[in-house]
Amino acid sequence: MTATEIQDYAAQxxxxxxxxxxxxxxxxxxxxxxxxxxxxxxxPQHRQVYGIVHGGVYCGVIETAASVGAALSLxxxxxxPVGLENNTTFIKAVREGKLRATGRPLxxxxxxxxxEVEIRNETAQxxxxxxxxxxxxxxxxxxxxxxxxxxxxxxKK
Numbered sequence: 157m158t159a160t161e162i163q164d165y166a167a168q169x170x171x172x173x174x175x176x177x178x179x180x181x182x183x184x185x186x187x188x189x190x191x192x193x194x195x196x197x198x199x200p201q202h203r204q205v206y207g208i209v210h211g212g213v214y215c216g217v218i219e220t221a222a223s224v225g226a227a228l229s230l231x232x233x234x235x236x237p238v239g240l241e242n243n244t245t246f247i248k249a250v251r252e253g254k255l256r257a258t259g260r261p262l263x264x265x266x267x268x269x270x271x272e273v274e275i276r277n278e279t280a281q282x283x284x285x286x287x288x289x290x291x292x293x294x295x296x297x298x299x300x301x302x303x304x305x306x307x308x309x310x311x312k313k
Contacts, residue, residue: 193256208252209283214275218286269292271288
């Protein structure tokens, strides 16, 4: 195992959460190049009109776990990931409680990666699962009209 695969960036990621992670109140429990674990307590911002968790929340959390893991694995190669596909399956409807997403790589090639993520409740019941396929881009590659900055480790200030 490489140092990047072992090093846990969860604390740094929690200090520098992006807009989605902040809006959804996601907390990284573990963030390595081999496994990403995210937890969150369900609240009103996660529910749709019927009072159950919105499927988009599951999709977003699954993509977040996969993207973070892929980014950490690509840091040593000066590359960044972008999502190509997100296939999410909703297994069990929930309204409240704490959820945990665990993502691990299925493949990590030179050009693409595939990550699988499971979301479980506090009693370990499977709530949703998904696979995300990511494209590995060289640093500076344009996406959406802008260049992707070089992936680098987040450090404490």
